[in-house]
Amino acid sequence: MKVSGAELVVEMRGITKKFGSFVANDNISLNVHKGEVHALLGENGAGKTTLMNQLYGLYQPTSGEIYLNGKKVNITDPNVAIAEGIGMVHQHFMLIQPFTVAENIILGNEITNKMGVLDYKKAVNQVKELSKKYGLDVDPDAIISDISVGMQQRVEILKVLYRGAEILIFDEPTAVLTPQEIEEFIEIIKKFTQDGKTVIIITHKLKEILKMADTCTIIRRGVKIGVVDVSKTTEAELAEMMVGRSVTFSVEKEDKVPGKSVLDVKDLCVKDSRNVQIINKLSLNVRKGEILGIAGVDGNGQNELVETILGLRKVESGSICINERNITNKKNWEILQSGIGSIPADRQKHGIVPNFSIPDNLILERYNVGPFSRHGILNRKAIKDNAAVLIDRFDIRASSPEAKVNTLSGGNQQKVIIGREISNNPDLLIASQPTRGLDVGAIEFIHKAIVEQRNNNKAVLLISFELDEILDLSDRIAVMYEGRIVKILNSKETDEKEIGLLMAGGQSK
Amino acid sequence: MNNRKLHKKEWVSALKFTFFSIFIGLLVGAIVLAFSGYNPIQAYSIMLSGIFSKPSYISYVVIYATPLILTGLSVAFSFKTGLFNIGAEGQFIIGSLAAALIGGYLNLPAYIHVPVCILGAILAGGLWGAFSGFLKAKFNVNEVISTIMLNWIAFHLNNFVVTRPSIKREGMNVTQFIADTARIEILPKWKNCEAALAFREAHPIINDLLRTPLNAGIIIAIVTAFLIKYLLDRTSLGYSLRVVGDNVNSAEYNGINVKKNIIISMLICGMLAGAAGGLQVLGRTRNVAELAAMESYGFNGISVALIARNSPIGCIFSGLFFAMLTYGGPKIQSALGAPREIINIVIGTIILFVAVPKLLSILKSKFKRTIINTKISKGDE
Numbered sequence: 001m002k003v004s005g006a007e008l009v010v011e012m013r014g015i016t017k018k019f020g021s022f023v024a025n026d027n028i029s030l031n032v033h034k035g036e037v038h039a040l041l042g043e044n045g046a047g048k049t050t051l052m053n054q055l056y057g058l059y060q061p062t063s064g065e066i067y068l069n070g071k072k073v074n075i076t077d078p079n080v081a082i083a084e085g086i087g088m089v090h091q092h093f094m095l096i097q098p099f100t101v102a103e104n105i106i107l108g109n110e111i112t113n114k115m116g117v118l119d120y121k122k123a124v125n126q127v128k129e130l131s132k133k134y135g136l137d138v139d140p141d142a143i144i145s146d147i148s149v150g151m152q153q154r155v156e157i158l159k160v161l162y163r164g165a166e167i168l169i170f171d172e173p174t175a176v177l178t179p180q181e182i183e184e185f186i187e188i189i190k191k192f193t194q195d196g197k198t199v200i201i202i203t204h205k206l207k208e209i210l211k212m213a214d215t216c217t218i219i220r221r222g223v224k225i226g227v228v229d230v231s232k233t234t235e236a237e238l239a240e241m242m243v244g245r246s247v248t249f250s251v252e253k254e255d256k257v258p259g260k261s262v263l264d265v266k267d268l269c270v271k272d273s274r275n276v277q278i279i280n281k282l283s284l285n286v287r288k289g290e291i292l293g294i295a296g297v298d299g300n301g302q303n304e305l306v307e308t309i310l311g312l313r314k315v316e317s318g319s320i321c322i323n324e325r326n327i328t329n330k331k332n333w334e335i336l337q338s339g340i341g342s343i344p345a346d347r348q349k350h351g352i353v354p355n356f357s358i359p360d361n362l363i364l365e366r367y368n369v370g371p372f373s374r375h376g377i378l379n380r381k382a383i384k385d386n387a388a389v390l391i392d393r394f395d396i397r398a399s400s401p402e403a404k405v406n407t408l409s410g411g412n413q414q415k416v417i418i419g420r421e422i423s424n425n426p427d428l429l430i431a432s433q434p435t436r437g438l439d440v441g442a443i444e445f446i447h448k449a450i451v452e453q454r455n456n457n458k459a460v461l462l463i464s465f466e467l468d469e470i471l472d473l474s475d476r477i478a479v480m481y482e483g484r485i486v487k488i489l490n491s492k493e494t495d496e497k498e499i500g501l502l503m504a505g506g507q508s509k
Numbered sequence: 510m511n512n513r514k515l516h517k518k519e520w521v522s523a524l525k526f527t528f529f530s531i532f533i534g535l536l537v538g539a540i541v542l543a544f545s546g547y548n549p550i551q552a553y554s555i556m557l558s559g560i561f562s563k564p565s566y567i568s569y570v571v572i573y574a575t576p577l578i579l580t581g582l583s584v585a586f587s588f589k590t591g592l593f594n595i596g597a598e599g600q601f602i603i604g605s606l607a608a609a610l611i612g613g614y615l616n617l618p619a620y621i622h623v624p625v626c627i628l629g630a631i632l633a634g635g636l637w638g639a640f641s642g643f644l645k646a647k648f649n650v651n652e653v654i655s656t657i658m659l660n661w662i663a664f665h666l667n668n669f670v671v672t673r674p675s676i677k678r679e680g681m682n683v684t685q686f687i688a689d690t691a692r693i694e695i696l697p698k699w700k701n702c703e704a705a706l707a708f709r710e711a712h713p714i715i716n717d718l719l720r721t722p723l724n725a726g727i728i729i730a731i732v733t734a735f736l737i738k739y740l741l742d743r744t745s746l747g748y749s750l751r752v753v754g755d756n757v758n759s760a761e762y763n764g765i766n767v768k769k770n771i772i773i774s775m776l777i778c779g780m781l782a783g784a785a786g787g788l789q790v791l792g793r794t795r796n797v798a799e800l801a802a803m804e805s806y807g808f809n810g811i812s813v814a815l816i817a818r819n820s821p822i823g824c825i826f827s828g829l830f831f832a833m834l835t836y837g838g839p840k841i842q843s844a845l846g847a848p849r850e851i852i853n854i855v856i857g858t859i860i861l862f863v864a865v866p867k868l869l870s871i872l873k874s875k876f877k878r879t880i881i882n883t884k885i886s887k888g889d890e
Contacts, residue, residue, distance in 0.1 A: 312761065336764035350762040353755045364752065364763045373745040380743075 006033040008070065009167060009198050010055065015064035017050055022399035024050040026222045027064070032167075032215075037189060037199045039213035039230070041206075041242050043439045044411030045397055047222040048202045049091075052169050055200075056088040057081040068167075087165025089156045091172040095144045102127045102140035105159050130161055134191050150181035157188070168192060169200045174208055175437050186212045204242070204439035206235045218242055221397075243441035251447045251472045253455070258475070259288030261324075262428050262459035263309070268318035270301075270308050270483075278304045280483040281318070286428065291450065291460040293474030293491070295467060295499050301483040302463045303345060306432055309461075310342055311335040323427060336365060341426030343417055345433040345463070347410070351417040354406035358398060359387035361405045362420045386423075394419035395445060411442040422449055429453050432463040447473060467496055481505050523818055527863060530816075531830075534859030538851055547847040559840035560833050564714050568721040570832045572793060575726040576601070578828030579785035580810025582737050583638075583778045585819040587652075589741060590774040591754035596641055596656025597782035598807025599663030600634040602800070604783030606667050607633035608790040609797040612687030614676075622690040627729075627787050634783015635776045637663065642775025646768035652775065660807070664800055671799045682799035693725040693791045724792030731825055733784065738821040740777075750774050782807055809835075815860050831856070 010032040017025040024047045032038045040048045053059045055066065057075040066073055068084055075081050081088075095104050106123045113119045127140040136154045144152060153173065160168055174182045189212055192199055203209060209216055209230060216233070218225040218241045225241050239247040263286040270279040279301045286292040296302055307313045309320055311332030319328045322338050336342075344350035353361055363372045363383055371382040384401075391401055394415045398408055405413055414434070421429060431450055435443040450473060454460050464470050470477055471491060478485045479502040486502050539549035560566055580597040587594035594600075608630040617625060641659060644650040672682050689698065699705050700719050709716035741747040752760045753770045761767050785806060790797060813831050817823030838852030 310762065331766070332761065333764040333766050342762065344762055349756075349758050351759060353752050353759050355755045356752070360748070364759070367748045368745040373748075376745050378743050378745055378748060 006035055008032070009034045009068065010200070011067040011070075012051070012055065013065045013067070015051060015054060015061045015066075017047075017054060017059060018062045019399065023222050025054075025061075028219065028222075028224045030217055030224075031227075032198055032200060034198055035193050035196055036214040037193055037201065037212055039209045039216040040200060040202045040219065041204060041209060041216050041238060042219035043204060043221075043242060043441050045409030046219045046242075048219055049171055051219070052088065052171065052200065052202055055081070056086060056169060082163050082165070085164060085166035086169065087160030087163060087167070088169040089153070089160055089171065089173060091175060093149075093152050093156050095152055095155060097143075097145040099144060100140065101138050101142050101144065101147070101155050101158075104144060104155055105140075105162050107159075109163060126162070127158060130158055134161065134188060134195075136188060150177050150184070153177065153181075153185070154188075165197070167198045167200065169202070171202045172204075172437075173201060174203070174205060182208070206238050206440065209238065210235065220244055239440050242439070247440050247444055251451055253451045253473075256289045256455070256475070258290040259457060261285045261287050262322065263461060264319075264321040264324075265305075265309070266319045266321075268305075268308065268320065269316040270304055270313055271316055272304060278483050279308065282480075282484055283318075284478050284485050284488070286459040286461050288427075288459055289454055289457045290475040291454050291462055291473050293462045293464065293470040293477045294480050294485075295464070295470045295477055295503055296480035297503055298465050300480050302480060303432070304483075305480075306342070306345070306430055306463060309335075309430065310340065339427035341365075341421035341424050341429045343414075343421055343429070343431040343434050345436070347414055347417055352405045352413055355404055357402045357404055358391065358396065358408075358416060359383045359402065361416050362387050362390055362423075364420060365424055390419040390423055394449070411438045414438060414442065414446070418446055418449055422453060426458065428459045428461065430461045430463075433465065434462070435464075435466070435469060467499060470499070471496065479503055527816065527818065530859050530862035533862050534855045534857075537858040538855035541851055541854055542847060545847065545851075547841075547845055552841045552845055552847055552851075555841050555844045556837040559844075560837035563717055565717045565721045566836075568718050568723045570829065570836050571727050572722060572724065573832035573836045574829045575724075575730050575792065576785040576789045576806045577809055577813050577831050578727075578730040578824050579733060579788070580782050580807050581813025581817060581824040581828050581831075582734055582810075582821055583781035583785070583807075584810045584814035585817060585821060585824055586737060586741075586781060587774065587778045588814060588819045589754050590750040590770070591757060592642075592645075592771065592774055592778070593653050594638065594641075594656055594775065594778040594782075595653055595811070596638060596659050596807070597778070597785075597810045598803055598805065599656065599660035600637045600779040600782035601786040601789075601804075601807045602660075602663040602667050603637045604630035604634035604786030605790045605794075605797050606670060606786070607783070608691075608787035609684045609687060610670075610676075612691035612791060613685040613796065616688065617690060619690040622688065623693055623791065626687070626691050626791055627784065630783045630787025630790075631780045632783070634786060635780035638779020638782065639772055639776035641779075642772035645775070646771045652771075660803070664803060667797060668799045671797060678796075684796045684798075686795045687791065691791055692795070693788070694793075695719070695723050695725070722793050724788075726788035726792040729784070729788060730828070733781065734821045734825050737781070741821065746773070782810065785810075812856060812860050816863050818863070 008031055010030065012028065012030040015025050015028045016023065028051055030051065040051065042048045050059065054061050055075065057077045057080050060076070066075060073084060075084065096107070102120065102124045105127050111119045111123045111126065124140045130136070131138055136158055138151055138154050138158065144155065173185060177185060189199055201213065213230045215227060216230050216238065217227050218238070220242060228238070236246070265282060265284050268279055268282045269277065272278040282305065284292065294302060304313060308315060311327070311330055311334070315328050319326060321327065322340065325338060327335050327338060353364065360383065363386065366372055367378070372379055372386070387401060390396070396412050396415045396419065398412060405416060408416070418434065429450070434446050434450065438446070450460055450462065462470065462473055474491045476488055477491050477494065477499060478488045479499055480486070481503060482505070489499070535553070539553070542549040542552050560570060580601060583597045583600065584594050608626045611629045612622070612626045637659060641652045641655040644655045645652050671677060671684055676684055678685060709719060741751060749760070749765050750770055750773070752765055753767055757767055789806070809831060813824055813827045816827035816830065834852050834856055839849040841847045841851070842849040
């Protein structure tokens with residue numbers, strides 16, 4: 001490890017954190033040296049964020065001690081943490097949308113003149129100075145709601161630096177960034193360590209750990225598994241430590257001759273909410289026993305296509321048929337009854353009922369049919385039994401089988417949705433971004449489930465912005481660009497390069 | 510098992526917060542009383558004895574509570590299903606008007622007259638509510654706006670009907686008293702016959718009770734609360750209504766007919782408030798009069814629902830509690846000369862604190878932290 005000689009800045013000893021009977025952290029120790037980038041690796045719900053929230057004072061450990069620079073500290077709330085030089089950038093940004101960048105940064109620590117009036121000019125200058133020092137380009141006068149997610153993250157980082165943080169904690173910093181922004185983020189992190197600051201990154205993305213971290217502590221189900229020197233490890237080793245078994249990165253699937261067409265879309269035209277033609281004469285079909293992947297850059301009409309198939313958008317012209325039945329402009333509940341299952345791209349917004357228990361979420365599409373209800377009365381036992389089976393089969397991890405879904409980690413929420421959709425056994429499964437934000441273990445699991453659906457002679461429409469995922473899973477790949485399918489390729493006869501070119505609006509060979 | 514414990518824990522902590530809010534409300538009321546020069550302990554003891562010291566007082570509290578429980582249920586039901594029914598007031602008026610008309614102008618045998626009146630009130634109130642639901646489903650009109658406007662339409666419709674020469678009583682802008690066959694008061698006739706008077710003389714407690722228009726409405730209100738709980742928790746209709754209430758996007762994405770649900774939800778809200786109006790007429794007022802101002806049974810339902818945290822069973826208790834304050838509170842005015850508005854301050858404070866449970870939990874954790882800190886720093890010494 002490049003900084004093995006450096007002094008210990010953070011030392012967490014024997015941290016245990018319980019929520020009721022659920023042990024989120026079980027006797028975890030963490031040592032972070034000055035000037036290093038320390039990655040905390042673990043699956044969704046392994047307890048990484050919980051551990052860091054205790055360092056930042058959001059939670060108090062049930063037992064265990066925290067030392068900063070060799071001195072025992074009692075971090076009772078984030079103000080104490082900030083005073084000790086700890087800053088945290090959360091996964092979900094906490095910015096005030098109508099305020100400017102500078103206003104957000106100085107919030108809580110405002111620069112005022114003698115009269116107690118805000119000195120905005122001075123604030124802007126200070127922000128400029130800070131951003132120059134670390135290469136964090138932002139316009140201090142820009143309004144938060146006008147700037148990109150990557151820029152918003154920079155504002156969050158500047159906020160932390162402005163408060164004088166020496167130890168920076170990042171919770172899943174790259175989850176919302178584009179590949180280009182990720183590269184820039186890595187550069188920024190490097191500047192921090194050159195400046196003697198210490199960085200802790202919570203993540204489950206193996207490639208990024210290899211790119212930017214020096215040391216990695218692995219946590220699995222609340223227990224510390226080990227610490228590795230990143231320069232001496234491999235992706236496979238990290239994955240195995242994280243998941244507890246060896247992980248296959250590619251999906252195995254046997255050849256299969258597709259059957260009859262299940263979904264037929266012909267010359268579809270759809271307008272978006274601003275009355276702009278978002279889907280333009282689009283045609284495609286998905287057959288039994290095949291996965292059709294739609295590749296494309298975000299915003300080329302993928303979401304609108306799914307919503308139109310589901311009956312949530314009006315078809316201007318063209319037709320959609322399921323199993324040779326025309327469902328064009330039918331009501332969405334009629335369409336869903338004709339054998340479609342959908343894994344929505346935005347799981348929080350469209351997939352779950354947050355304050356409902358896991359069992360109640362698992363019957364969302366079948367709550368009014370047997371065995372879950374009879375003559376309009378819910379059958380609690382059937383609902384519970386169904387949940388027990390699916391929790392087991394889809395490896396849904398929760399503090400209790402009846403836990404509310406909003407208490408689950410993102411990956412486990414996704415498993416609830418996938419469990420529900422696949423157990424409905426739909427003729428057509430529409431999977432939008434099924435693995436976004438998930439760790440390798442969960443991704444492997446979900447990929448297997450999707451391929452199994454295909455092997456059972458069902459049709460799958462897969463939409464993903466991850467080209468690897470499209471290439472791994474699909475039998476055929478439809479490249480979408482500006483609301484049209486520009487080309488349909490056999491996945492065995494194409495490569496990343498060709499698809500990438502088509503996605504960008506270019507011509508293939 | 511584990512889960513049941515968890516639920517129980519949530520339930521208990523919610524209840525604790527509610528009692529804490531009530532305590533704060535009473536405390537604020539006490540401070541206001543003290544500042545205005547009245548002895549708060551004296552004032553509250555007058556209130557307490559004015560509520561509990563006689564059977565007739567308790568009976569009056571129950572009578573006051575009956576419509577409040579039902580309008581509270583109406584508002585709570587709307588909250589649970591993602592809507593805000595401010596229209597319980599208007600639905601109440603329409604329900605009471607329907608009951609008064611059916612009860613006062615239709616001749617039916619006793620065993621059928623009461624159910625027809627109640628059903629009429631429920632149906633009329635329900636349609637009044639469903640209309641707001643329809644406006645929302647069809648034209649995306651916010652139910653808060655439409656129900657407020659429909660309150661006034663109901664108000665003036667009531668006054669229009671009541672003042673029709675063919676309907677109003679001679680010399681008064683009120684409807685005819687409802688027929689005896691439509692009354693739900695306990696033994697309304699027997700009460701005043703000679704045999705009864707002798708019996709009442711011998712039994713002072715019962716005598717005192719019978720002095721009040723004690724009626725069967727409270728039983729219907731309590732049974733309704735349990736029915737609503739069952740509907741929400743145990744039926745597929747309740748399930749889909751709650752899904753819409755919790756995440757309307759998920760509901761839509763997963764094939765639940767959101768528009769239909771909105772109309773059904775507002776229909777049920779209206780039915781509940783309509784029932785409140787109907788029972789009020791059948792059990793207590795026996796007629797409806799031209800209104801000079803809103804009577805606020807529906808608006809108070811909002812407070813009842815908030816104090817109950819939208820729990821149907823909670824509405825029974827918060828309805829009774831609200832009735833105690835509104836019945837017992839004004840008694841401090843006659844006894845002490847203290848302004849009855851203080852009771853409104855108490856109610857307002859309680860609701861403020863119930864409605865901001867987040868604030869309370871923040872205060873609580875701060876308080877805890879201070880304790881922990883003190884403990885730790887003491888331990889260090």
